Amino acid sequence: MENTLKFAVFGAGFWANYQISAWKQVGGVELLAICDPDKEKAKNMAQKHGIPKVYTEAESLFEQEKLDFVDIISSIPSHAPLVKAAAKAGVHVICQKPMAQDYATCQSMVKACEEAGVKYFIHENFRFQTPIRECKKLMEEGKIGTAFRAKMTFCSGFPVFDNQPALAELDRFIIMDLGVHILDMSRFLFGDVEKLYCQTQKINPNIKGEDVANTLLTMKNGVNCFVEVSYASQLEQETFPQTLILIEGDKGSIRLDYNHHITLTQKGQGSQKFKADPPQYAWADPDYALIHSSVVTCNQSILDALMDRVPAETSGQDNLKTMELVFLSYESSDNNKVLFTQ
Template sequence: MSKQSLKVVCSGTGYFSQFHYDAWTRLSEANLVGVCNRTKTAADEFAKKYDIPHSSDDLESLLIDTKPDLLDIITPPATHLSSVKIAAKLGIDVICQKPFGETLEVAQQMVEIAEQADIKLIVHENFRFMPWFRKIKQVLNSGMLGEVLNAEFRLRTGDGQGPEAYLSRQPYFQKMPKFLIHETAIHFIDTFRFLFGEPKSLYADLRRCNPNIKGEDSGIILFEFEDNLRAIFDGNRLLDHPTSNPRRTMGELNIAGTCGELTLDGEAKIWHRKFGDVDAKEISYPMHDQNFGGDCVFNTIEHIVIYYLAEGQLENTGAEYLTNIQLEEAVYQSASEQRKILC
């Protein structure tokens, strides 16, 4: 698909939406023409702040009036299905934030609706667009590490302790019955697939460490990949890691192969140590340490714009993203049944 420019409507004005609006306004090839929110005053405030000509609390009317190319859904999962239905009825392509729908069944329904309406449905999964993961993927593809056998990401956000956990930024986290995996680890499920391919099996052990929240906030997942690779996601939102910004990388990654290892630290520096050496050398790469996660929201939206303007390769379509949700469900099944699940 090739266009000269894109007209975009955004739906949602919550905490994380600020990164979406900032990204759209920085791209000269895109034009924000409308903002929707269930509270009209909030929509009006964002319209004024980001110089958007139209604001409304009625999504369908706004889409009819503005006739955008894309609807960017930045609202909670419970609203996704109804928003996709409206966009599909009007023939408007959709970008949807994650968690993508409330359940796998709802996500599948949205994909089917989009396919029947012949519209694009893209999931805004931005972690794979963090610049350090894009660089690490290049290094893996180069063969520098030899045969890669082990990988581990240690999530340590340090924001989950006590009765005030998450309240200042995203208070609904406290009431989510499924939290660490559904809200956070889903990013790393997608990132592991981006880096290592499709897992063959997984085993998970989940727990709740903060009694003030409803869902799990700590867990370990062991993934089995092709070529004898094992990758571990080890997450605990109560613990921290050495960094000047715990929301930059959100933890540390180590990938080890027969010729050496890569380490991503909390300052987003990538280190390479050759097998047998003591010291590691830093690998330089372009990285803008701004907004969230190395400006990954901008990187994700730019990737989507490039697809529309230059017919690039589109990542994270709704249909492809269903695999992430299936793996998420397998994690919860494994933890519940205390056994390995084949993927």
């Protein structure tokens, strides 16, 4: 594989603009083409980012372009057909989260890539946020001993539907769109899940899906982790797009508060406070700066895995475990039952 990898992007919507900017930030890649059924959207994105070729059909793109990988940043229903088309073409694949609309489809996407011998990654970027990595580091250094409980909170009243109106039309909204990130972070911090119990609510009358979800996870290592997500919250402090976290261990605790403030408390040693600010980029949307910085770090991690420098952290195979939690959460809420993972 050449030092500069050639790739194409599928999708010309809100997130594509920032994903492409993040690839420019990372470097070591060359964007040859963009594909979107809406030709005008694709042309506008191509003009903004200097992309040579514009396509409206995936088949034509794969026939005419010689690629090392594709980055799929399109609607959820398009993920599976595009991933399988890339696998058939022998091209490595990056796919935006959530992987697909049901678990069987997720499994078929992973299988298609494995059978074709292509690498498959999910662009799961929240776990790459600077303050989240710092919390993980503190745990790995044994600062709080053995963790036994945690709380992860993403509760906001941010008008997310203003720049992504399609979210209001999703039958399944907050767990598929946001909860998937927090569930993946819980796995990153505490390992795999043994069982869960979830309850959901719909507060906003103008959307189709749920906008509140509360999920209690019991990890295989015994940690109890409570995950709460909401886009219906009217709070004293708007914290979008930050996840607030409390992790308790037998020798101390870690608290991640608003604006990346971390408090480390250790038994017999008191507390110390510091910040874990992410890098800032001129192209990032100020409202999403934390997320956009993690897109850069996620892209770098995937590029390193594509180049065989490191193992893949967010492979399709690994992400199946996160998607299992997503669909079990819906099933748990629908049936009011505690459910076990496979």
